[in-house]
Amino acid sequence: MRQAYSKKASGSLAAAKLLLEHELFAEAIAxxxxxxxxxxxxxxxxxxLRCKSHRKTTIILQQVFSIDPAPLEEAREQRISRQYYADITATAMDTASLIDTAVSYLxxxxxxxxxxNEEGRDACRKKAQLLADSG
Known part of the structure; x- marks a missing residue:
């Protein structure tokens, strides 16, 4: 599954770059x-680990992997605002900046x-599962 989702990530990033070139900014941001x-x-x-909650995803990123979830949260907010609100437009600069952030994040x-290694994955799995199972 790791490889399958990594491939989806690469495809989404490649598509975002193409959409930016064609000035489809909201779609590229998404x-x-x-x-x-x-x-x-x-x-x-x-x-x-399988996690379906965005809130828990950010908690697990921060508490298990010591990764700042802010870039993912900001990207999500940009996606929502550009897809659902017609009065909020995206610019080429906004879009290119988010794509650069995505490249670094990936x-x-x-x-x-x-x-x-396997030991590290096991330790992360145990800690993440506790967080995922908590209320």
């Missing part, structure tokens, strides 16, 4: 966010997944 979301899902699958996730 796919840049989904690239980040799918890579986070890949990270979670790499330790055997690289951080890849480096983390590549650096974890």
């Amino acid at each position: 796919l840049a966010y989904y690239a980040m979301y799918h890579k986070t899902t890949a990270l979670f699958w790499s330790i055997g 690289a951080t996730m890849d480096a983390l997944m590549d650096s974890m």
Whole structure:
């Protein structure tokens, strides 16, 4: 599953870049966010965790992996505001900036997944499961 979600992340990022080139900014922002979301899902699958709650995702990122969830949260807010509110428009600069953030975020996730050994994955799994199961 890690590979499948990593592939989805790469595809979403590639599509976001193409959409930026064609000045479809809101759509590019949505796919840049989904690239980040799918890579986070890949990270979670790499330790055997499935998490459906955005709130818990951010908690697990911060408390288990020591990753600042702010870029993912900001990308999500941009996606929501650009997709659901017609009066909030995206610019080329906003979109390019978010895509750059997504590129960095994906690289951080890849480096983390590549650096974890079985013992590290087990420790993260146990800690994450406690957080995921908590109210």
